[in-house]
Amino acid sequence: MQQYNWTTVCQLDDIAPNTGVCALFDEQQVAIFRVGRTEQVYAVDNFDPFGKANVLSRGLIGDCEGDIVVASPLYKQQFVLKNGACIEDESVKLKTFPIRAYRGEIQLGLAS
Amino acid sequence: MRQQKIIVVGNGMVGHKFIDNLIQHPDYAQYHILTFSEEPRLAYDRVKLSSYFSGSTVDDLMLTSEDYYDEHGVQFIVNDKVINIDKAAKQITTASGRVESYDKLVLATGSFPFVPPIPGKDNPHCLVYRTIEDLEAITASAQESKVGVVVGGGLLGLECANALHELKLEAHVVEFAPRLMAVQLDEGGGNVLSRKIQDLGVSVHCEKNTKEIVAGETLRYRMNFADGSHLETDMIVFSAGIRPQDELARQFDLTIGERGGIVIDDNCLTSDPDIYAVGECALWQNRIFGLVAPGYTMAKAAVSHLTGGDVLFQGADMSTKLKLLGVDVASIGDAHAQSPGALTYTYMNDVEGIYKRIVVNPEKTQLLGAVLIGDTEAYGNLLTMTLEKMALPEQPEVLILPALDGAESAALGVNALPDSAQICSCHDVSKGDLICAIQDGATDLGSLKSCSKAGTGCGGCTAMVGQVLNAELEKMGVEVNDNLCSHFAYSRQELFDIIRSKQIKTFDALLAEYGEGKGCMVCKPAVGSILATYWNEYVLSDDHIQLQDTNDIFLANMQRDGTYSVVPRIAAGEITPKQLIALGEIGEKYDLYTKITGGQRIDFFGAQLHELPPIWDELIAAGFETGHAYGKSLRTVKSCVGSTWCRFGMLDSVTMAVNLEMRYKGLRSPHKLKMGVSGCTRECAEAQGKDIGIIATDKGWNLYVCGNGGMKPRHADLFASDLDDATLIQYIDRILMFYCRTADRLQRTSVWMDNMEGGLAYLKSVIIDDKLEIGAELEKDMARVVDTYECEWKKTLNSPERLKRFAHFINSPATDDRLAYEADRGQSKARIATVAEEDMIATVSVD
Numbered sequence A: 001m002q003q004y005n006w007t008t009v010c011q012l013d014d015i016a017p018n019t020g021v022c023a024l025f026d027e028q029q030v031a032i033f034r035v036g037r038t039e040q041v042y043a044v045d046n047f048d049p050f051g052k053a054n055v056l057s058r059g060l061i062g063d064c065e066g067d068i069v070v071a072s073p074l075y076k077q078q079f080v081l082k083n084g085a086c087i088e089d090e091s092v093k094l095k096t097f098p099i100r101a102y103r104g105e106i107q108l109g110l111a112s
Numbered sequence B: 001m002r003q004q005k006i007i008v009v010g011n012g013m014v015g016h017k018f019i020d021n022l023i024q025h026p027d028y029a030q031y032h033i034l035t036f037s038e039e040p041r042l043a044y045d046r047v048k049l050s051s052y053f054s055g056s057t058v059d060d061l062m063l064t065s066e067d068y069y070d071e072h073g074v075q076f077i078v079n080d081k082v083i084n085i086d087k088a089a090k091q092i093t094t095a096s097g098r099v100e101s102y103d104k105l106v107l108a109t110g111s112f113p114f115v116p117p118i119p120g121k122d123n124p125h126c127l128v129y130r131t132i133e134d135l136e137a138i139t140a141s142a143q144e145s146k147v148g149v150v151v152g153g154g155l156l157g158l159e160c161a162n163a164l165h166e167l168k169l170e171a172h173v174v175e176f177a178p179r180l181m182a183v184q185l186d187e188g189g190g191n192v193l194s195r196k197i198q199d200l201g202v203s204v205h206c207e208k209n210t211k212e213i214v215a216g217e218t219l220r221y222r223m224n225f226a227d228g229s230h231l232e233t234d235m236i237v238f239s240a241g242i243r244p245q246d247e248l249a250r251q252f253d254l255t256i257g258e259r260g261g262i263v264i265d266d267n268c269l270t271s272d273p274d275i276y277a278v279g280e281c282a283l284w285q286n287r288i289f290g291l292v293a294p295g296y297t298m299a300k301a302a303v304s305h306l307t308g309g310d311v312l313f314q315g316a317d318m319s320t321k322l323k324l325l326g327v328d329v330a331s332i333g334d335a336h337a338q339s340p341g342a343l344t345y346t347y348m349n350d351v352e353g354i355y356k357r358i359v360v361n362p363e364k365t366q367l368l369g370a371v372l373i374g375d376t377e378a379y380g381n382l383l384t385m386t387l388e389k390m391a392l393p394e395q396p397e398v399l400i401l402p403a404l405d406g407a408e409s410a411a412l413g414v415n416a417l418p419d420s421a422q423i424c425s426c427h428d429v430s431k432g433d434l435i436c437a438i439q440d441g442a443t444d445l446g447s448l449k450s451c452s453k454a455g456t457g458c459g460g461c462t463a464m465v466g467q468v469l470n471a472e473l474e475k476m477g478v479e480v481n482d483n484l485c486s487h488f489a490y491s492r493q494e495l496f497d498i499i500r501s502k503q504i505k506t507f508d509a510l511l512a513e514y515g516e517g518k519g520c521m522v523c524k525p526a527v528g529s530i531l532a533t534y535w536n537e538y539v540l541s542d543d544h545i546q547l548q549d550t551n552d553i554f555l556a557n558m559q560r561d562g563t564y565s566v567v568p569r570i571a572a573g574e575i576t577p578k579q580l581i582a583l584g585e586i587g588e589k590y591d592l593y594t595k596i597t598g599g600q601r602i603d604f605f606g607a608q609l610h611e612l613p614p615i616w617d618e619l620i621a622a623g624f625e626t627g628h629a630y631g632k633s634l635r636t637v638k639s640c641v642g643s644t645w646c647r648f649g650m651l652d653s654v655t656m657a658v659n660l661e662m663r664y665k666g667l668r669s670p671h672k673l674k675m676g677v678s679g680c681t682r683e684c685a686e687a688q689g690k691d692i693g694i695i696a697t698d699k700g701w702n703l704y705v706c707g708n709g710g711m712k713p714r715h716a717d718l719f720a721s722d723l724d725d726a727t728l729i730q731y732i733d734r735i736l737m738f739y740c741r742t743a744d745r746l747q748r749t750s751v752w753m754d755n756m757e758g759g760l761a762y763l764k765s766v767i768i769d770d771k772l773e774i775g776a777e778l779e780k781d782m783a784r785v786v787d788t789y790e791c792e793w794k795k796t797l798n799s800p801e802r803l804k805r806f807a808h809f810i811n812s813p814a815t816d817d818r819l820a821y822e823a824d825r826g827q828s829k830a831r832i833a834t835v836a837e838e839d840m841i842a843t844v845s846v847d
């Protein structure tokens, strides 16, 4: 199994249910989303490849045929959070990051 | 090829229609048109003439313009009357001495009001009702009068009585026949109508033959009647019928009917093969048609004959439906049951003042006519059944009996209509035309109306158009489904009703009980908006924050590079110099690109997320509050300076605009809302381009509704006139709350109204007559919104939890490194950095 070095970027409670935040991690902008009031969290690249701006963490969370997605706040393309796939354009995929909620902290992982 | 020269005598409704039809004809280049108008202006909408009393201007009434004629090479001369025709030389002469020759001549001279030869009829305050000048004379006379009498209780007479009533005169109608609207109504109908009209404060005197008009004892005139009684009044308007204007035809030997009218054939040709006659001056098979629709059909036939087509004029249906003094009245076909052996069914409801009667053939298989008073909903169906000679149901009376609770309405469905059935008589649109349009993609009522024109004339057929649409969609297998999205099997309106009746306060509770899944970018903001309209809770609370779209979630407008614009409220555009200085200082301090918006306020661009709270801190300290530029909510109330400064101002438009903006600020709605208030009809605030437009008159406020600018501009419709402040606000409260309740998501007021069955008239019945009996409730809901207003920015600045979100990174004070700024015309302009620039920009630190 893949081993990670985990770094805490914020507290779980810093993220209002069903919203996102952006973290600076490994010199990259990472959009982090929390589903409902749960510990279910996702991390994808914050850069919107259509709108060409660092804004995805500010998008709206919903579901599309069972997958949890975020809609770009600029032009509303939707991205599946678990794998970064774009619903509207198959050729586009966001980078995803290893993430976990651990003892109330949100941690991003780097492969060790 | 030499162009044929067409002279059109009279530029009234039908003359203009003839010209316009010819302009639209593919062979138009072969013709040159010259038209003369005896009136001082080009054609206007005589049918809507009475709306001049309730605030329409001459411009509103115009059917064409000099520009339009110029653009199409139509030559026109107003204020000049044609007085001579030389048929042999094919020449006409005008009162001003102008001589013109023609290839074809079209007489569209209309008609004139008949004034019975009563001694005293030429007194100064004895007037008629046909032109704008007549209306001006009536208005002037009304100012010096307290009591007004209309002679003639027909259609026009009652319309005129209504006008006098609105001019605040004590109004009377004097009718020679034993009942009102004797041409259209039977005795029962006439009686019900009289009673309803008397209830509204207009006195009706039937069976009165005016013998003479003499000086009055208490008022200006006294009318002495043949039966020895008399009536005193200050002014008299004659509306005792019309006579065809056939003077020219008489003098220059065209065939004339026994009782007047220029005789025409099915091609609208007169007895001279080069002269046509159309409209109210024409006599076809011994009949004059005193309505505009038949005139339009004549214009079509005449253009067709001229251009070698084969459209004929073959008579016209004279059925009518209208609202007189607030009373619905309709008459169809053989309303008097004069056909041999005709049988009738009558439904009479004295309590609500409803009278309905249908006339059927002796075999009871066909509908021949109908009279409807007080409830004309069945008009469209009954008219089509009469015209299309459709089979009657087993028990014809079901057509007029009210649908009792639980029972299906018995009216025949539109499916029973043949494709040839005419649905819209104003624009001659058949059921088949509508079906074609629907199949070509006009699948909602609004777009069907705009592409087919059906329902855009008098509006009487809108309900039928809606029924055809739904029936057709069903046939096409389109599931008529207005579910909000895959998460809720309800329309927005239904969700609003659920939230209201079940008192649901959060999205999660609604989803758990009435939806499925987690929601999406369609239903979340839509439900968020409903909750905000109804409960008006803080939109960034733990429960609601997840519902807020791009702009609402940070209470600012996201721009293309991810920065935000900031707009404080400047109610009605009124601002103190001191506040202006404060704004300048804040803009300068944060290096914001600054622009004045179309809504009379100031927009700062280029603020980064972390800058929003400190900027608002300073704005609030300077006395500003949020402008809701980010919300689907009230944006601005634009105003002109009004009577405070302007030489023309009738009322204080700024105070009204400030009051309205302060009242409705913060109201979340299905789409953004804009308002405008102008101090007079010069309309400097462009109020008629707004959802709610208000224009001051010398008698109060005129309220216009459902206009908008944007991609598809739409002029607002006049909703009510001469309102006082309290009534104005009451109506706006009701309209806005009704819109919030019933519109679809992201539906502007204009589309909302266009899609509403019954359109403007229905909206008026809900708001003014309180037909649904929800007026008080709507006002109460609005009062709650007004009472619970809170500046969202002030609240946010006091919530440390929420402020955490206003940083680009949750774990670092650094800011977005992709933003580059460049100077332009003395201001910074944020934009997305190119890759080359990015390499050069170091991460900018926060302070």
Ligand SMILES: Cc1cc2nc3c(=O)[nH]c(=O)nc-3n(C[C@H](O)[C@H](O)[C@H](O)COP(=O)(O)OP(=O)(O)OC[C@H]3O[C@@H](n4cnc5c(N)ncnc54)[C@H](O)[C@@H]3O)c2cc1C
Pocket (backbone or CB within 6 Å): B009, B010, B011, B012, B013, B014, B015, B016, B036, B037, B038, B039, B046, B047, B048, B049, B050, B080, B081, B082, B083, B108, B109, B110, B111, B129, B130, B131, B156, B159, B245, B248, B278, B279, B280, B281, B289, B290, B291, B292, B293, B295, B322
């Ligand atoms: C108050 C009112 C309400 C009405 N309401 C309705 C309604 O609800 N529904 C409906 O269907 N109909 C209604 N009508 C009737 C409708 O307006 C007429 O049917 C329609 O205007 C007829 O058009 P027209 O072109 O034949 O005549 P007009 O519109 O009267 O036009 C004739 C024009 O020719 C000009 N003219 C005449 N002689 C000469 C000459 N020798 N030289 C130059 N110019 C000349 C006249 O000045 C006039 O401008 C209403 C009419 C009035 C007055």
Ligand code: SF4
Pocket (backbone or CB within 6 Å): B640, B641, B642, B643, B646, B647, B648, B649, B650, B653, B678, B679, B680, B681, B682, B683, B684, B685
């Ligand atoms: S709308 Fe009338 S009152 Fe207002 S500024 Fe213009 S002219 Fe003056």
Ligand code: SF4
Pocket (backbone or CB within 6 Å): none
């Ligand atoms: S008109 Fe178009 S480009 Fe201009 S502000 Fe509006 S949406 Fe943006």
